[in-house]
Amino acid sequence: MTEIELLSWARGTGLQIATVIFVAGVVIRIFEILMLGRKANLAEAKGAEMSSGLRTVFSRTFPDRGTFKRSSVTIISGYVFHIGLFVICFFSAPHILFLRDIIGFGWPSLPTPVIDAFAVVTIIALLATLVNRLTNKVMRYLTNFEDLLTWFLVFLPVVTGYIAFHRIGMTAPTLLAVHILSVELLLVIFPFTKLMHAFTLFIARWYNGAISGYRGVAS
């Protein structure tokens, strides 16, 4: 297969397969959760569930001071790479073009040096999270194969995207194909892993806030 064929496949069939698996997987995982339902609470309520739930969905983003002091490396490195990923995914020119083809409209991109800076910082932050995961006593105990796999699946697109954009090493089509394939790999494995938290955390935080808010405590 020539490199152009590889790239065509990655952009075409490969992307379709990956997207189908991703969407189906995410839907199934969410359905699996919601279909279990939960029993209605018969105790006399002290607060409203819906609003408390929504509040926690938002407020849980901000750690309390004590928690921040005790887990600052985990929190900072985590936020940096999440924000970095967000900026790179949605504000780099090639990505906006890619999305415009799918959804019909685009938006202004950030200048390349800015995206580059975010990419470098994101890569450093991801490396920091890996080191943290392997050296922090608690994380080391909790860490399993899936944690390392998902780290790798997230790391790969960032690195391959940076390399592809700057045409380092191999030829442009191959680099691009590798990058796209790395994203497809991520998409395909995503629903089977903790990466689902990207969707389910909204449900979990809502439940947390609802349960606690029912008792009159803002969580």
Added chain:
Amino acid sequence: MNEISNDTDFRDALESLDDVQQRQIAVLFVQHVLPMSEDIRLERALKTAADANATQEELAGALKSAHAATFDSHARCGAEGHWADQAGYFVARAAVAATTPAAHARAGGPAWQAAMSARMAYTSMLIEDTSNQSAHSECEWQYQALSDYLNV
């Protein structure tokens, strides 16, 4: 001095005593129920408390002993409770009251607190041993003990 026959007079009379006197009468109350406790530390603690010349350090030491005795004898949450052992707990609490400096005592003063805990110890024994239909009333014994102490 009139005979003390109710708690209002009893408490007033106790509160009118000075610190050393309160300690001494408190010790009397505790010693009366001491047989209900198996903790040997309490006897020594009470001896110190009864001594009018006891120093602050000696009293602090006695208080510590009495405190330790309460922890070793209280009913643990969820464990099977034995009222006979609880009596020992209340005796220890009475000893704590007797060795607590007046400034830190709970409402009513050390002697009143010791009297209450001593009564609690007696009640605990009664709960355990329902067959004992004794006509003895601990509080009446305490009234008499205080009257005798004041008349001396």
Added chain:
Amino acid sequence: MSASIEKGINAFKRQIDSTVAAFFSSCVHCGICAEACLFYTETGDPKRTPINKTEPLRRIWKSEFTLMGRVGKMLGLSKKVDDEFLQEWQELVYDSCTMCGRCSMVCPVGNDIALMIRKTREGMAAAGQAPEGLIGATNRSVTIGSPMGVKWPALRAQIKHVEEDSGLKVPVDVEDVEYMLLLSSMEIMNFPEFIEAVAKIFARAGVTWTISSEAFEATNSGIQIGVSDIAAVLVQRIVDVADKLRVKTVISPECGHAYTAIRWDGPNLVGKAFNFKVRHILEVLDDLRKDGRLKMASKETRKLTYHDPCQIARRGGVIAEPRNLINMISDNFVEMPDAGKMNWCCGAGGGVSANERADELRLKVFERKKAQLDAVKPDAIVSACSNCRIHLEDGLEEYNMDIPLLSLTETLAEHLAED
């Protein structure tokens, strides 16, 4: 209560609902929950990480309630849940957790880990993996009516003692009153002056109330051991009597888990909303304060601080009330660091203090509370849970700290105005 691994697994399964599924799906192994848990912070042992305690439940969720997990099970890839595994986890689920809920407040993805541990106990207990002390307490609760074996005659004797000492009446089995007071065995045995304090306050405030001779026990061992069926039986006793006496409100006394059991879990355990309200004694006292029916004659001069019992504050919602009440009797009240809904657990609730095997651990983790106290250096500590009280005293004694523990209700009674 015959136990088996099959019963255990079925019990785990019954506990899984959409909340549990959402929580397990979201955990990213960040470890932040460990830093909120005193059983980890004071021992440094990573297996005490809160989410790790739920591993038995997680394995069942994965292999029975997820498509990928079920496929994995068919391929022989799922992690097993057997007696050996549960035995290993017993110490984590029971000795190393009070279900205080601090972990639930900090998890970035929103997991209510304390709830997950409560659910995990259901499977553990059904599989016969609950600690000795708790099994005994639960049996006594069911057969005698109290986890500590306190029977009505004993309470009646304590009541008689209280009436003689105080000259007040403690109404028993009276119908159509506003309040029915429950009592924990701990209070009846160790702090009977609580009964006197309530009698005094209610008499001055003109409150109609009663204690029931048929159902006076507030402690719910079923909640602690994690057997909902038993917890339901214990709640039903209270419901039956409250309905019979037609009381308006049932009062939960100064005990943490008792409040959770009757106020928040109760109706869900028995499957029916209550015909009466449930309030913690502090809520009732605060209502009296708001109505101007609580008049104080004096104040505490000592420097006071307040220990929030976890089940009452963070898991119960009673946070402002104790502070309103303390401010009535103190101009020298200082909050400890992290006071309020993020206060640190005393380390003894949820069955830990009933478990002798956990004694050493319980005293070790007290160091967290000690650190808070060292920052404030109070003259006295006020709290509203008898178990917290005894354990804090134990801990203070262990570390040679001479700070008295005060019950909030008893302290209010001491400073109450004579009308």
